[in-house]
Amino acid sequence: MPLKVVGAGFGRTGTRSLKEALEMLGFGPCHHMMEVFMNAETQVPFWDRVATGQKFDWEEGLGKYQSACDWPSCTFYKELADYYPQSKVILSLRDPKSWYKSVTSTILPAMKKPVDGAAGPRLPGVFGPKLMGEGTFHNDFSEANMIAVYERHNEEVKRTIPRDRLLVFEAKDGWEPLCKFLGVPVPDKPYPNMNTTEEFQSRVGGGRPPVH
Known part of the structure; x- marks a missing residue:
């Protein structure tokens, strides 16, 4: 199943x-x-191979999905946009300082926590150093560096993806621009508002899988 939508925005947007x-x-x-x-x-194992440059097939990890957003896929938005040339790209954004505060209150602490399951112990090693530490923020989690990386990534997306294929989107924009971009009717329901910082911390603290 080819991806129809590729999310290019970082987690916590x-x-x-x-x-x-x-x-x-x-x-x-x-x-x-x-x-x-x-x-x-x-x-x-799939994302470990992607992160370390080993041989992989996108269909193996994403073949059953019609869309993708958040980490880890946003790190590879260019590769995914090329691999799925008919897909549309959404760059989700939020205020940089608000984003930094959210990440440092949620994702960074969660990276250090153990995860249950056979593959659980490998998660921090794959997503911490390889995809976020070295791969994204170069192991510098200072506010200045993280915001600089965040803003540089967003500008790169805007330069890389053709304008007619890209939607720059904030959750506060609601359904209208998203539905227009995707060519679908606007639902008769409020736009979702999920996974606040408090909800994230509750999940992690309760031993459940964190979500972004």
Whole structure:
């Protein structure tokens, strides 16, 4: 099943709500970091190969999905956009300082926590150093560097993806621009508002898979 939508925005930019929205609009299932935790036995080895430059096939890890957003797939938005040339790309954004505060209150602490399951112990090693530490933030988690990387990534997406194939989107924009971009009717329901910082911390603290 080819991806129809590629999410290019970093985690904590409303990606959990975007996942829900895409699935409500008929673009599900949507791959998201929570899918990695829920299917760690197959997803962790796949993303380990992707992160370390080993041989892999996108269909192996994403073949059953119609859309993808959040880490780890957003790290490879260019490769995915090339591999699925008919896909549309969504760059989810939020205020940089608000984003930094959210990440440092949720994802960074979660990276250090153990995860249950056979593949669980490999998760921090794959997604911490390889995809976020070295791969994205170069092991510098200072506010200045993380915000600089965040803003540089967003500008790169805007330069890389043709304008007619890209939607720059914030959750506060609601359904209208998203539905217009995807060519689908606007649902008669509020745009999803999911996975606040408090909800994330509750999941991690309760030993459940964190979602972004």
